[in-house]
Amino acid sequence: MTEQVPNEQFNLGLLLFIPYRALEDRVFAALAKAGYDDFTPAQARVFQRIGPDGTRLTELAQAAQITKQTAGFLVDQLEHAGYVERTPDPTDARARLVRVATRGAGTVPVGAAAIAAVEAEWATHLGSKPMAQLRQTLSRLREIADPYR
Amino acid sequence: MTEQVPNEQFNLGLLLFIPYRALEDRVFAALAKAGYDDFTPAQARVFQRIGPDGTRLTELAQAAQITKQTAGFLVDQLEHAGYVERTPDPTDARARLVRVATRGAGTVPVGAAAIAAVEAEWATHLGSKPMAQLRQTLSRLREIADPYR
DNA sequence: CTACTTTAGACAGAGCAACTGACTAGTGTC
DNA sequence: GACACTAGTCAGTTGCTCTGTCTAAAGTAG
Numbered sequence A, B: 001m002t003e004q005v006p007n008e009q010f011n012l013g014l015l016l017f018i019p020y021r022a023l024e025d026r027v028f029a030a031l032a033k034a035g036y037d038d039f040t041p042a043q044a045r046v047f048q049r050i051g052p053d054g055t056r057l058t059e060l061a062q063a064a065q066i067t068k069q070t071a072g073f074l075v076d077q078l079e080h081a082g083y084v085e086r087t088p089d090p091t092d093a094r095a096r097l098v099r100v101a102t103r104g105a106g107t108v109p110v111g112a113a114a115i116a117a118v119e120a121e122w123a124t125h126l127g128s129k130p131m132a133q134l135r136q137t138l139s140r141l142r143e144i145a146d147p148y149r
Numbered sequence C: 001c002t003a004c005t006t007t008a009g010a011c012a013g014a015g016c017a018a019c020t021g022a023c024t025a026g027t028g029t030c
Numbered sequence D: 001g002a003c004a005c006t007a008g009t010c011a012g013t014t015g016c017t018c019t020g021t022c023t024a025a026a027g028t029a030g
Helices: A012-033 A041-047 A057-064 A068-080 A102-126 A128-145 B012-033 B041-047 B057-064 B068-080 B102-126 B128-145
Strands: A084-089 A092-100 B084-089 B092-100
Touching: A012 A041, A012 A102, A012 B012, A012 B102, A012 B128, A041 A057, A041 A068, A057 A068, A057 A092, A068 A084, A092 A102, A102 A128, A102 B012, A102 B128, A128 B012, A128 B102, A128 B128, B012 B041, B012 B102, B041 B057, B041 B068, B057 B068, B057 B092, B068 B084, B092 B102, B102 B128
Parallel strands: none
Antiparallel strands: A084 A092, B084 B092
């Protein structure tokens, strides 16, 4: 399996996906090691989108690009495991705000540390300037590529 | 939902995932429009990894980071839909090579065109130099982040 | 060349994650 | 007050992925 083409061998999609997957795996492993092993990647992708003041189910679904039903299913599981809680939305009696609960809050520093460790490794490999450019470029890309925003 | 922090609001994982997802969606839509609407994202992720001379199931599974069983299941479906075919591996009677079949080959230019269109949009938004840097940086990142390689 | 170990892949069974469609209840508008 | 819209749930289905088990071929050691 020798490389015939230098950079173009992999399309951009794969090039974006590979480090994403690597990062996710690392964060997952770190959380599992810290005792947070009772949730799944799908649940984590929803959890990540919860804002500091709580977020409605419908908003979570839009942000994660899944249906309300799926989001509800995943939040049910997160709630059952103690990572999140549902509180009434004072501004709308139909809605409820999904908030990070005590157990969920415990995951945040662990996840952040794992991300920081991976980013540090990447910065070592790439150089700190290309690493900063990568982040900045991806942030700009989000402006046009994020259907939610 | 105002931005409080300029770039750091989203972690790198999300920043990688958002454009990946956007690109995948666009390619999917283009393929569906061209009549290739009878396959799923999971199948496409396996299909993408098939090399020009065919690839063994076990290799596909490793590359896509799924189990052999899952890869076999997805290849079954791709084979049934006419996108790939299985041929004996001349070097190992146990193994078979998964190859792109006629119908599968038809998807390649359509997918490539969709990717090129998205990349052109992104280059317009980012500037062509940052776009080239993005590709180069991601390629270098693959060197350490791709567990398969 | 025979016995053991490893590898390629298939089969069976189960759980999770996503979807569509139909529904209830609260909100907003005319 | 009637009607349209929105937040979320319930029911049912499909698809993806896993673990565990199995067969057959290949490689290795005696």
